[in-house]
Amino acid sequence: MPNRRPKLSPPPSDADARRAVKPVICYPPETLPTPQGLGPATPTGSITTHIAPPREAATFLAKAGQTIRITSIDGPQVGDLNLWNVQDLSERFFSGKTRALHGTHVTTGDILWSNLPHLRPMATVTYDSLDWYGIDAYGGAVHDVIGTRCDPYTNALLNAGDQYHHCCHSNLTRALADHTGLPLHEAETHIHDVLNVFMCTGFTHDTGQYFMKASPVRPGDRLEFRAEIDLLGALSACPGGDCGAEHSSDTTPCYPLQIEIFDTDHTATHQPPDPNAYTRNHGR
Ligand SMILES: [Zn+2]
Numbered sequence: 001m002p003n004r005r006p007k008l009s010p011p012p013s014d015a016d017a018r019r020a021v022k023p024v025i026c027y028p029p030e031t032l033p034t035p036q037g038l039g040p041a042t043p044t045g046s047i048t049t050h051i052a053p054p055r056e057a058a059t060f061l062a063k064a065g066q067t068i069r070i071t072s073i074d075g076p077q078v079g080d081l082n083l084w085n086v087q088d089l090s091e092r093f094f095s096g097k098t099r100a101l102h103g104t105h106v107t108t109g110d111i112l113w114s115n116l117p118h119l120r121p122m123a124t125v126t127y128d129s130l131d132w133y134g135i136d137a138y139g140g141a142v143h144d145v146i147g148t149r150c151d152p153y154t155n156a157l158l159n160a161g162d163q164y165h166h167c168c169h170s171n172l173t174r175a176l177a178d179h180t181g182l183p184l185h186e187a188e189t190h191i192h193d194v195l196n197v198f199m200c201t202g203f204t205h206d207t208g209q210y211f212m213k214a215s216p217v218r219p220g221d222r223l224e225f226r227a228e229i230d231l232l233g234a235l236s237a238c239p240g241g242d243c244g245a246e247h248s249s250d251t252t253p254c255y256p257l258q259i260e261i262f263d264t265d266h267t268a269t270h271q272p273p274d275p276n277a278y279t280r281n282h283g284r
Pocket residue numbers: 080149150167168169237238239240247
């Protein structure tokens with residue numbers, strides 16, 4: 001691979017000492033809300049089912065306190081997830097702060113946070129059938145909040161203007177436009193960085209580059225999360241399939257993803273999260 005990052009600056013005499021400084025965790029999680037009700041969810045009533053077809057997205061609604069279950073069916077498949085406050089689309093999932101608070105990948109017990117100025121729990125991961133995977137020898141793990149979503153702009157940038165219309169960004173845009181009635185280009189502005197459900201990714205140890213590898217997900221695997229507020233969601237079955245080879249094309253085997261929404265014992269007594277405590281005075 002050509003070296004795109006030449007080192008132009010000689011190391012100082014104390015370079016080794018500077019590198020040896022021990023890291024500290026930026027955001028110790030001890031004061032975050034303690035996740036409740038973890039474990040596989042048991043539906044107590046009817047189940048609403050949606051299917052995200054291969055290389056397409058589906059939207060879904062979930063009331064605060066309901067469980068959302070995303071299941072791999074038919075074959076290994078990665079999904080790109082967006083979440084909004086159903087009453088206010090400007091409040092949406094904040095993958096960057098979720099990453100900073102919990103880590104590069106989310107699993108059982110982690111919270112999915114909303115963007116500033118809201119910054120409150122949108123959903124809590126209550127069960128992850130892949131939480132056995134951990135972090136592999138390459139530094140890879142499952143359900144990442146580091147990749148943004150595959151999109152046609154990056155594809156055009158890297159591939160001489162190639163026009164591909166079934167990247168997750170476009171799939172989510174069409175699904176949100178269909179759900180809301182918004183014009184396509186307005187719906188597009190609400191699409192945001194995703195939770196990459198079932199995707200196995202990391203950063204290379206030597207160059208720090210974002211990598212993906214074939215997901216360990218198999219049919220029957222599922223990720224469950226509880227809606228903390230009333231949610232509108234959209235899930236795209238990524239054109240990358242299991243993301244073991246490439247995305248932004250129609251060459252990879254691709255499978256549907258199933259989304260189920262249902263009540264549990266928790267739903268009737270659910271307490272929505274408090275608004276964020278910051279005054280928004282910004283010092284004035
Ligand atoms: Zn994708």
